[in-house]
Amino acid sequence: MTNYSAKILNNSVGALNAQQAVIATTSGNIANVNTPGYARRTVDLQTRLTSGSGSGIDVGNGVEVGRILRIADEFVERQLRSATTDLGSAQVENQYLSRIQDLFSLTGDRPTISSSLTSFFSSLNDLQGEPASIELRNNVITRAQDLVNTIGDTYSALASMQDEADQRLATEVQTVNSITTQIATLNGLISARESNGTAVAGDERDRRDQLLNQLAEKLHVTVVPGDNGQVSVTLNNGFPLVYGTNSRDLEVTNQPTFSATPPPGLSSQRMSYIVYDYDGTSAQSHADLTPGITGGTLGGLLAIRGRNDSTNTSAFQADGHLVAVASRVEALTRNLLTTFNAANLGPDRTPAAGFQASSADLDGNAPSAFGFFSYTGNTGATATGQPTSADLAASGVDNFSSSLVLSVSGPRGIAAGRDLSGGAVTPVYAPGDGSNMAGLLTLQNQSQSFALGSYSFTGSYDAAYGETITTVGSAKARAEVNERVAGSSKTAAQTRRDEVSGVSLDEEFTNLIKFQKAYQASARMIKIGEQLLDEVLQLL
């Protein structure tokens, strides 16, 4: 015969325990309502099974705690990571592009390359009307110096942004390394705790999910769940960052072992590469991971800074927003150094006897090949007497924009006139002759070709600048849209995650009341059980 009295007490004690476990879990949930990465827990209550082989009518054995469940959905987590990666890169790109577009203001509140160029040509036209005027000559020099300064400033701003992005890569990579190390450690803890098959290392998993999210913000990674609750993390190209309890540290270096002379950056400082050092000693130990890193802050920084193949020789062979814009500035500089300087020399005075400039300054001296614009360190050597892009290439200088200088000696040194002798041994000039200015002025509206790296454009200076503006503007507008889209898709992904894993206080409080009442009821059951026994005892 079954002892029901004992059963009442047993069931009630079990129930007290179970309700307490639920209330404790609820208290944990409420405590972590604002903890990032926390996934709510629920208690899996189940009926207790009959132990032994009792016979008779089964009135039930009460309740017991089955497992504590951590409510998380791996697919939702994956969506969140992917959205985080997109937002990471969109934010960085948008940030840098808005700084780039500041250099090309459209409101006329500060000089731009375009306004300086137009002012410069206007000053040339003024001088053409009155070529001997020292005042107007001074004005040309001022405007030309403004142009040189604006080009230099614009280019330096782009170059220092590239350096800055390059340095940020190193900082970000350190963060990535520290995250991957922690993930590997947590992998070990989780597999140890979960080895018995029923326990869930919830806190460790919360922490690891949070770290994976932080990692996803830095770069695009693939997370694959493995045995014992461990995860492995790989880059886009399959390179493993975390496998089991091991992690691999990335390095940022501008002296990779795979290239003796990596290409320079815009500022002539070498480009950095993200590498993995296989053994740290041998000559070829670096593996270049730069191409495999996409998305996230790192991917965004690389998209801004540009990636350059280590076999290239020029900063302008790289891709990236900064390089694209800087190429356009540099192409203009090179045009000034070659086409404009060549026009400044005028046509060949003596076609039969090698090139001789036909223009002359106020003192009757012909300008040198780089007689209007030059660059620091220029030897002035030319192959033909006229400056050409081949001469620039032979100089070994990668960018001329940062070292562009005005080489006109002074107001009298502007070559406004041309030889009037018709090719005599000694050229003759007239002070009021502005015919060389006319030659320079035709350049303003003439279609020319600008090309550097992947940039190529044919048109006037204004048209070329317009194209630059459009390039910067559309990149910025795209980045803006990308950031908005990525922002809202991350919010959506977080919402979906919260829907599954987030703590709802209302729910928790409702549970609290429910289980508190159940606890009270069970406690009352014990009292009733006691009373039942008392009744019997009083019979004695």
Next chain:
Amino acid sequence: MTRIAQGQLTRRLLFDVMNNYKDLDRASRQVSSGYKVEKPGDSDVAGSIQNFRNTLQKVESYQKGISVNRAALAFQEDIIKQVSELMGRAKELATQAANETVDTATRQQMATEIYQMREQLVVFANSKYQDRYIYGQADDDDPPFDSVVPGYTTPATGNSSTRYVFDGELGTAVAQSVNITDDISVRTSSSGQTVFSNAIGALETLGRALEGYDTTLAVSATSPLGLPTGAGAAYTLPAQRSVQTGQIQITIDMIDHALTTDLTPERTDLGARLNRLEVAESVLESTKYTATEGLNSLQNADSATAISQFQQAQYSLQAAMQVTSKVLNMSILDYL
């Protein structure tokens, strides 16, 4: 059942409030700066905006050039007008003197007046504008007409021995010009030789003839009646009186020639060039208008629209904030 967790709610509300702030920021910038496009990324017509700006900058510079050069051309026009009047008076004098009844002494008195006119003419030809000799063209740092003393071997001294020649230095044939639009340029200088040589030569020949000296004339393509060479002997008067009178009559033709082939065309040409400046000016004015209008519509914020957008942004931000505070304040705890 869809679960709504607290975190989810706050995040969503915060995201909306932030977006509303962004819109408000944009709208308030439009109102305060007056621009709806400030940076290339603000619009896909940034290239056109830049073009309009370039156009306006150029137009401004061309307009400045036009007003400077209009003054220069008006100055030249005034000179030519005075020179033409001067030549007209010289012609009257020459016509009087050509009368056989005018005696030698009177002719000599008239010569003094003619020489004064010649000096004035040379002053006009050597006139300076903005400190440059305008009739020297590219050679504008020294006077285009120089006096040669003694210019005539007979007589050895006095006005009739002075001769003026065009210095003909290199550059005097090179005209100065200036661009008044992207494609049109206008000449701002004229050659002193073309404009003044025949006139000065005519007055010189006339003065010498009235004083009683013959002047040898050399014919050239631009002066078919000839310019003084520096040779010429004294007339034997009264025997050669009719020869003297004949020479005076030749100078009348020379004056007419200078007026009809040099001075009048120059005056007409100056008028035409001034006219071109006017035309260019009005073209620039309309270019400026179009560019300003274009810029206005592409770049400037319409204040009524901007303000109403600002108010709209303000309302939606307020609404979002109210909703946020209401929703976040709700808790089941209040009912327990």
